[in-house]
Amino acid sequence: MSASVLYEAQGPRAKARNVVYTAVFLVAAAVLLWWVYSSLKEKGQLDWAMWSPFFGSESWTTYLLPGLQNTLLAAALSLVIALPLGAVLGIARLSDHAWVRVPATVVVEFFRAIPVLILMVFCGEFYYLYTGVSSDSRPLYAVITGLVLYNASVLAEVVRAGILSLPKGQSEAAMAIGLRKSQVMRVVLLPQAVTAMLPAIVSQIVVIVKDTALGGYMMTFPELLSSATTASSFYGANIIQSLTVAAVIFIVINFALTSFASWLEKRLRRAKKSTGVTLAPDGGADQSAFAAPGV
Amino acid sequence: MFDFLEGYDLLGAFWATVQLTVYSAIGSLIWGTLLAGMRVGPVPLMRAFGTAYVNFVRNIPLTVIILFSSLGLYQTLGVDLGGDGIVQVISFRLSVLGLIVYTSAFVCEALRSGINTVPVGQAEAARALGLNFGQVLRLIVLPQAFRAAVAPLANVLIALTKNTTVAAVIGVAEASLLMKEMIENEAQLVLIGAVFAFGFVCLTLPTGLLMGLLGKKVAVKR
Numbered sequence: 001m002s003a004s005v006l007y008e009a010q011g012p013r014a015k016a017r018n019v020v021y022t023a024v025f026l027v028a029a030a031v032l033l034w035w036v037y038s039s040l041k042e043k044g045q046l047d048w049a050m051w052s053p054f055f056g057s058e059s060w061t062t063y064l065l066p067g068l069q070n071t072l073l074a075a076a077l078s079l080v081i082a083l084p085l086g087a088v089l090g091i092a093r094l095s096d097h098a099w100v101r102v103p104a105t106v107v108v109e110f111f112r113a114i115p116v117l118i119l120m121v122f123c124g125e126f127y128y129l130y131t132g133v134s135s136d137s138r139p140l141y142a143v144i145t146g147l148v149l150y151n152a153s154v155l156a157e158v159v160r161a162g163i164l165s166l167p168k169g170q171s172e173a174a175m176a177i178g179l180r181k182s183q184v185m186r187v188v189l190l191p192q193a194v195t196a197m198l199p200a201i202v203s204q205i206v207v208i209v210k211d212t213a214l215g216g217y218m219m220t221f222p223e224l225l226s227s228a229t230t231a232s233s234f235y236g237a238n239i240i241q242s243l244t245v246a247a248v249i250f251i252v253i254n255f256a257l258t259s260f261a262s263w264l265e266k267r268l269r270r271a272k273k274s275t276g277v278t279l280a281p282d283g284g285a286d287q288s289a290f291a292a293p294g295v
Numbered sequence: 296m297f298d299f300l301e302g303y304d305l306l307g308a309f310w311a312t313v314q315l316t317v318y319s320a321i322g323s324l325i326w327g328t329l330l331a332g333m334r335v336g337p338v339p340l341m342r343a344f345g346t347a348y349v350n351f352v353r354n355i356p357l358t359v360i361i362l363f364s365s366l367g368l369y370q371t372l373g374v375d376l377g378g379d380g381i382v383q384v385i386s387f388r389l390s391v392l393g394l395i396v397y398t399s400a401f402v403c404e405a406l407r408s409g410i411n412t413v414p415v416g417q418a419e420a421a422r423a424l425g426l427n428f429g430q431v432l433r434l435i436v437l438p439q440a441f442r443a444a445v446a447p448l449a450n451v452l453i454a455l456t457k458n459t460t461v462a463a464v465i466g467v468a469e470a471s472l473l474m475k476e477m478i479e480n481e482a483q484l485v486l487i488g489a490v491f492a493f494g495f496v497c498l499t500l501p502t503g504l505l506m507g508l509l510g511k512k513v514a515v516k517r
Contacts, residue, residue, distance in 0.1 A: 005418045006436065007337045007428040014337070021338045029344075039372050113499040114492050115457035117471050122488040125478045206354065213356035217464045218475070225359060229366075240367045247355050247363075254354035 045240055053235040054245050063234075067227030068249060074140060074212045074223065078147035079205060085148065086155025091185060093160050104156070111153040116211050117218060120146035124219050139222075143215035151208055155201065162197035163189050199265035206254045206261075213250075224249060299481045300490070308473040309494050315387070315459040315469060316498075319394035320452055326395060327402025328437075334403065335410060337428055345403065352400040357461050361393040365465035368392075383468065390462035394455065401451045409444025410436060414517070442513045449506030453499045470494060 010018065040046050053059045092104035111119070124142035127133045133141050166189060174188040216226030225246050232242035334345035352360075368374040369389055376392065378385030413436050421435040460471035474491045478484060 005415050005422075006335055006431050008422060010337065018338050022340045025338070025340055025344070043371060043373075045371065109500070110492070110496065113453075113496045115460040115471065115495060117460040117463065118474060118488075118491055118495065121471065121475050121478065122484070125484050129484055210354075210356040210358075213358040214461065214464075217358060217362070218471075225356065225362070229362075237371075240363070240371055243359060243363050243367060247359050250356055250359065251351060251354045255350065258350075258354065 040240070045238075049236075050238040050241050053231070053238070054241065059231050059235065063227045063231035064224065064245065064249070067222060067224040070140075070221065070227075071209065071212045071223040074143050074147070074215065074221070075205065075209045078144050078151060078208050078212075081144070082148045082151040082155055082208075083201070085152040087159050087190075089152060089156035090159030090163070093156065094163060096181070108153040108156045111149045112157070114150075116146050116150045117214050119149050120215060120219055122146075123149075139215060139219045142219050143212060143221045143223075146215075147208055147211055150211075151204060154204060154207075158197050158200045158204065159193065162193035162200075165196055166192055195268050195271075198268065199261045202257055202261035202264060206257050209254060209257070210250070297486070297490075299477075299483050299486070303473060303477055305473065305490070305494075308468060308470045309498075311387075311467065311469040312456070312459050312498070315390060315394065315462055315467070316452075316456045318391045319398060319455055319459070322391065322395035323398035323402050323455070327399035328406060330399060330403040331406040331410070332432060334407060335432070349400045349403055352397060353404075355397075357393070357397045357458055358464055360397050361390055361461050361464055364389040364393040364396075382466070386462070386465045386467050390459075390465060390467050394458065394462070398451065398455050398458070401454070402448065405444050405447035405451055406437075406440060408447055409440035409442075412443040413439045439515050442510075442515055445506060445510035445513060449503060449510065452506065453502055456498050456502065457495070 008014070037046075044050070054064075089104050089108055092100050093108060095101045095104070120142050123145040124138060127138050127141050127145075128135075163185075170188055170192065171184050174184040179187065212221075212223050213225040215221035216223045216229075220226070222230075225243075228242040228246035229239065232239045235242075330345050330348060333341040334349070336342060365386060369385060375385050376388040378388060417435055417439065418431055421431045426434065459469060462469055463472035463475070466472070470491060474487060477487050481487060
């Protein structure tokens with residue numbers, strides 16, 4: 001239902017009322033902005049000296065870009081490991097054999113129920129106690145392991161929902177022409193399901209990118225957020241400014257990914273070759289089987 | 296076997312997690328509903344604000360928002376939300392504020408997807424009866440939208456429960472901070488991990504099951 005069916009085409013009285021609402025809203029916004037502006041001004045947060053470091057090249061080459069590189073590296077590695085693992089778990093949950101299906105279900109439900117931060121903290125200590133991973137690469141390992149365990153189980157649900165969203169006739173027809181179960185999955189179901197899952201997978205990347213920021217503060221992994229705060233202690237307590245810069249970089253990356261996901265969804269829905277079924281990136285209410293809101 | 300738990304306030308830590316969840320859930324439900332109302336409403340400026348808010352907030356990591364509320368709002372600008380200088384109280388309130396700001400964007404999207412399941416005829420019939428926008432939304436559309444949105448809202452609530460661990464970043468004494476402390480002081484890593492994992496499974500799985508049942512029970516049969 002589009003928004004416009006909720007109200008009538010606007011007549012003169014409704015238009016006048018809208019002007020009043022707009023004015024009230026503007027005044028409220030102006031009061032809030034003025035408060036923000038004056039308290040920033042009062043504490044000297046708007047001085048050019050506070051912002052200037054981020055307009056020079058030094059802060060970028062020393063702090064922000066290496067941080068961004070670590071963020072993207074951790075996100076990319078997590079995705080590359082979590083995708084195949086998630087596919088295996090998702091297909092295992094659809095297995096006909098209980099001894100495959102039940103353990104896969106338990107693993108997926110368990111890791112989806114636990115916060116990523118808890119997983120990261122646990123993995124960090126685990127690598128410290130039981131493995132010979134050097135202390136330099138331990139934070140990266142811990143962050144990636146935590147992200148992989150969580151996102152593999154979320155992606156498993158995406159894969160399962162994608163395969164279940166295909167019309168039943170697809171697998172029935174495939175079995176009728178004599179394909180084996182593994183062939184039905186590999187040749188018929190998965191290729192079609194992949195197009196249906198793509199938007200959901202892309203929006204899961206946003207979640208992964210955001211969750212790398214957890215590694216910075218709790219696991220001392222030098223990603224974008226923690227390098228931005230390091231920069232702020234170097235340039236003299238401009239924490240508001242450095243957090244703003246970090247937030248803007250995150251918004252740019254994730255907004256590009258979100259837009260790509262919704263473009264992909266629209267395009268795939270139009271495409272004639274596919275079944276036209278897609279899983280919305282946000283997990284709409286019409287498909288409650290789909291388990292991953294990008295929260 | 297569990298004597299390593301002595302000297303730690305395990306229940307207190309999980310109680311803090313529950314409190315963070317409940318306060319933030321109530322706050323973000325209210326603010327998220329208002330945002331959803333703005334996003335579908337007739338006033339262009341409010342629509343633009345709602346869209347911009349959701350697109351900005353859901354693309355920022357929660358860690359950045361929580362850190363900003365502590366380092367930026369409190370330590371730099373001196374906003375203490377009436378905490379009287381007690382650090383634990385202030386960080387608790389600031390984390391609730393951060394969680395509300397973040398979660399309401401997802402509540403708004405869940406409600407919007409709920410509104411999308413209400414058939415066009417419902418709103419058209421309501422308008423034909425002469426109801427205005429506020430009445431259409433309040434009496435006809437939102438009651439049905441909330442019922443359809445129970446499942447996505449349940450997902451948001453579960454995610455919120457897990458996201459409260461981020462409050463550990465600014466030192467709120469909740470479950471994940473206690474786990475980090477215990478892991479550093481005690482030897483039984485796997486047992487400690489199992490205890491905390493069990494705690495969170497106890498919090499999130501029943502929420503999912505109950506909300507799933509509720510969603511089925513209140514769903515509008517079409």
